[in-house]
Amino acid sequence: MGNIGVREEHDFDRTMHLAELSLAYLRRLRTPAIPRYFELFYAYAAGLNKKLNAAVDTLLAGDSALSQTEAAKLYETFVAADKPEAKLEAVGISLGAEINAVVELLQSASDSTEAFGESLQQVSAQLGPTTSSDQLRTILHTLLTATKRMAENSHELEQRLAESKRQISELQKCLEQVRVESHTDPLTGIPNRKRFDEGIHEAIEEAKTTGAPLCLLMIDIDHFKKFNDDYGHQTGDGVLKLVARAMKANVKGRDLLARYGGEEFAIILKNTSLQGAAILAEQIRRAVMGKELVRKSTGESLGRITLSIGVATYKLGESAQSLIRRADACLYGAKRLGRNCIKAESELTPTGASGSRAA
Amino acid sequence: MSGSMQEEYDYDYARAVGERALAYLKEYALAPNPRCYALLYNHTAGYDQALSRAVLDAVHAHGRLTPADAAKLCDQFLSPNGSLAAAQDGLSGRVDAVSELVDRAQQAFGGLNVSLRDAAQGFVHCSNARAAQEIVDDVVGAGNRVIEETRHLQRKLKQSRHEIDELKRSLTRLRERSDIDPLTRLPGRRLFDMRLGHAIERARRYKVPLSLMIADLDDFARYNRAHGRDIGDRILKAVADLVSKAVGGRGAVARYSGDQFAAILVDTRLEAAIRLAESLRAQVLSKRFVRRSSGRSVGRVTLSIGVALFCPGDTPETLIDRTMDCLRTAKRLGRNRVRWAASTAIAQAD
Numbered sequence: 039m040g041n042i043g044v045r046e047e048h049d050f051d052r053t054m055h056l057a058e059l060s061l062a063y064l065r066r067l068r069t070p071a072i073p074r075y076f077e078l079f080y081a082y083a084a085g086l087n088k089k090l091n092a093a094v095d096t097l098l099a100g101d102s103a104l105s106q107t108e109a110a111k112l113y114e115t116f117v118a119a120d121k122p123e124a125k126l127e128a129v130g131i132s133l134g135a136e137i138n139a140v141v142e143l144l145q146s147a148s149d150s151t152e153a154f155g156e157s158l159q160q161v162s163a164q165l166g167p168t169t170s171s172d173q174l175r176t177i178l179h180t181l182l183t184a185t186k187r188m189a190e191n192s193h194e195l196e197q198r199l200a201e202s203k204r205q206i207s208e209l210q211k212c213l214e215q216v217r218v219e220s221h222t223d224p225l226t227g228i229p230n231r232k233r234f235d236e237g238i239h240e241a242i243e244e245a246k247t248t249g250a251p252l253c254l255l256m257i258d259i260d261h262f263k264k265f266n267d268d269y270g271h272q273t274g275d276g277v278l279k280l281v282a283r284a285m286k287a288n289v290k291g292r293d294l295l296a297r298y299g300g301e302e303f304a305i306i307l308k309n310t311s312l313q314g315a316a317i318l319a320e321q322i323r324r325a326v327m328g329k330e331l332v333r334k335s336t337g338e339s340l341g342r343i344t345l346s347i348g349v350a351t352y353k354l355g356e357s358a359q360s361l362i363r364r365a366d367a368c369l370y371g372a373k374r375l376g377r378n379c380i381k382a383e384s385e386l387t388p389t390g391a392s393g394s395r396a397a
Numbered sequence: 398m399s400g401s402m403q404e405e406y407d408y409d410y411a412r413a414v415g416e417r418a419l420a421y422l423k424e425y426a427l428a429p430n431p432r433c434y435a436l437l438y439n440h441t442a443g444y445d446q447a448l449s450r451a452v453l454d455a456v457h458a459h460g461r462l463t464p465a466d467a468a469k470l471c472d473q474f475l476s477p478n479g480s481l482a483a484a485q486d487g488l489s490g491r492v493d494a495v496s497e498l499v500d501r502a503q504q505a506f507g508g509l510n511v512s513l514r515d516a517a518q519g520f521v522h523c524s525n526a527r528a529a530q531e532i533v534d535d536v537v538g539a540g541n542r543v544i545e546e547t548r549h550l551q552r553k554l555k556q557s558r559h560e561i562d563e564l565k566r567s568l569t570r571l572r573e574r575s576d577i578d579p580l581t582r583l584p585g586r587r588l589f590d591m592r593l594g595h596a597i598e599r600a601r602r603y604k605v606p607l608s609l610m611i612a613d614l615d616d617f618a619r620y621n622r623a624h625g626r627d628i629g630d631r632i633l634k635a636v637a638d639l640v641s642k643a644v645g646g647r648g649a650v651a652r653y654s655g656d657q658f659a660a661i662l663v664d665t666r667l668e669a670a671i672r673l674a675e676s677l678r679a680q681v682l683s684k685r686f687v688r689r690s691s692g693r694s695v696g697r698v699t700l701s702i703g704v705a706l707f708c709p710g711d712t713p714e715t716l717i718d719r720t721m722d723c724l725r726t727a728k729r730l731g732r733n734r735v736r737w738a739a740s741t742a743i744a745q746a747d
Contacts, residue, residue, distance in 0.1 A: 053428035061415060070406040071415030073435035080431050106406060110587065123481055123571040126488055130565035133492060137558045140499060141551050147506065148547040155537040162533040165526040174526055181533065182520040189513040192506050199503045206496045213489050220485075 049300040051263070055271050059083035067104040075106075078113045086224045090116035122216050129212050132205070140202050147195045154188040223297040225275060226282035234296035234304055238358045241294070241306050245352050252352035253315035255305040256365040257285070257322070260344045260377040262301035269333070269340060277331065277343055284326045288318065304365075312351040316382040319347040323380055344378035351383070407655065410626060417441045425461040432471045437462075439474070443627065444579040448474045476571055484571070487564045495557050498550050505546045512539035578652045580630055581637035589651035589659055593713045596648075596661045600707050607707035608662040608670035609720045612640060612677065615699045615732040617656035624688065624695050632686055632698055639684070643677040667706040667739050674702045674735045682733065699733035706739055 060079035064071045069079075081087050082094050093116060097108065118124055161180050169177070221233035229237070238254070245252040259265075259281055266274040278301065285303065289295045294306040307315050323345050331340040348368030352361055364383060372381040418437040422429040427437075439445055440452045448470070455466040516536040523529050576585045584592075593609070600607035614636060621629040633656065640658045641650050653659040662670050678700050686695045703724030707716055719738050727736040 050428045053430050057429035070408045070411035072406050072411050073438050076434050077431035123568050127568040134561050137554050141554050144547045144551050148544050151540045151544055155540045158533050169526045178520050185517045192510050196506050203499050210492050
């Protein structure tokens, strides 16, 4: 599939660019190019970890060399600590501590409840058929005091448990954040390929069960390589962000928009007919074409961005791979038709010739 | 000592390996992201025979290293992405479980509060002894039920804590993988420092003996100069293995720096530590290192070793300093020997 080769190449280009930047930094700072420090400066070159970049910039402003101790510390603080395993470990530690606190809390609450019960019974043992009303009043007073005190204890316990509950829901949020991060493309902020792979399987399962129509859009930015070559990778990144934003604005919450590869995107449309999907595809094509790319620093216009889009609908019983392949084939067809257009597959002609072309 | 005591990695060597790795990546048209770079770096440096074999097999099969193959090899030889997802799910499940248990605790004591309020009201309006006794029985009964529930919840919480400890351990292992030296497969300095801190804490708390040993390859730079990097690397690997075997279960070994190995010997008194160091020194001395190509010996390989006993008041820094002092003395006195310190004053005994 022609598209797949192109997709990989662009990933390769950008990654190679960052790799070369990283090695250049390592050379300049006389830091050994071991994998860990390569990763450190690769992340620095990618510029997506703001805290890392701020720290390295500060360090570089002063010296012209970076000791291995400093490099190791930077790695630990900004790269390793940012990794999901470090964050999850931190959650595990906090959760362990919270459990310890609650266990202790419950123990002391249990102890005081027991002590309360005992003292109450001791006092009430004084009660009998011969108890005078004065004696009764005194005993009742004692019982009441003890009960009120226990109620205070118990109330305090409830508050501390509520506090624990709050801490735990913070931890739940942390975990959720880690999960979301692992599913999000750091550059554009939309779901990543991993999420898409999960999503397409979920959507197919659902379509199998409900019988509702399911469509897939495969979207590719026209001449993306040229943008990178002509204007640099930073501009290329800007184009990706712009396109992602424009698409996001046109996609409903229940549809899944994802970055499929280097400059390729995909949209999973549940409960949508082929016709509806084609209409949305055209809408998106126009929305993106309507945006002019302007270089912020100089104000010069860098032209317009156009998309080629392939639209396919799920056939009952087919695999995710098959659906993707067919949508890809339509995308390839759109390119062949001259780009800046959408091509939806048709069931009428087996070779899938029909498509709509923009004027 | 070969002047590289402070810095762990050699700049020029790393640069040569890195450039070679990048060339491979270009040749295979494999995107040089950090994971793939690490894979090819380790392959180029020849650190891991199994890894290199796997890479070559994959290249042979497809004419290049495909992204799919690279991902598989990274999972196998670097750090697995799979167990992360498992740990994540496990933790998520535990957090939910604990949340539910705290909910139940809140409910139980909420219920108790209601009983206590009722009892208080009852006591205020109570007019006879029998009624009073009834109120007491009711509220004590409620209390007992809550105590029962509390015990049950505590059991469940402790169970969850146990499961979380398991998850934490696997996460720690995942995280620590990044500080494993690919050549010797030993942990590096960062991990070592952490472990030493823990070991000292333990020795302090339980008043058990603890010794530290640091072994340094004598005149190591010479091997690299005379016979080339691979011989040097092979010697390092062989010595690392010997150190690990000698220490065995007695403690943790690390590659402390370029040509230095450190070992934390827990529950070990100085005499035993000295014996261990001496035995190690003898083993390395008697080992013959030969060039594979010619069968000729590369000469004697010797260790200088410093050993120190943990003394009350020691911090990791002071203990390491004292051990290093012993090591320096061993070097000064002619190398290929062990020097130790029984107390905070260095002993010169032979």
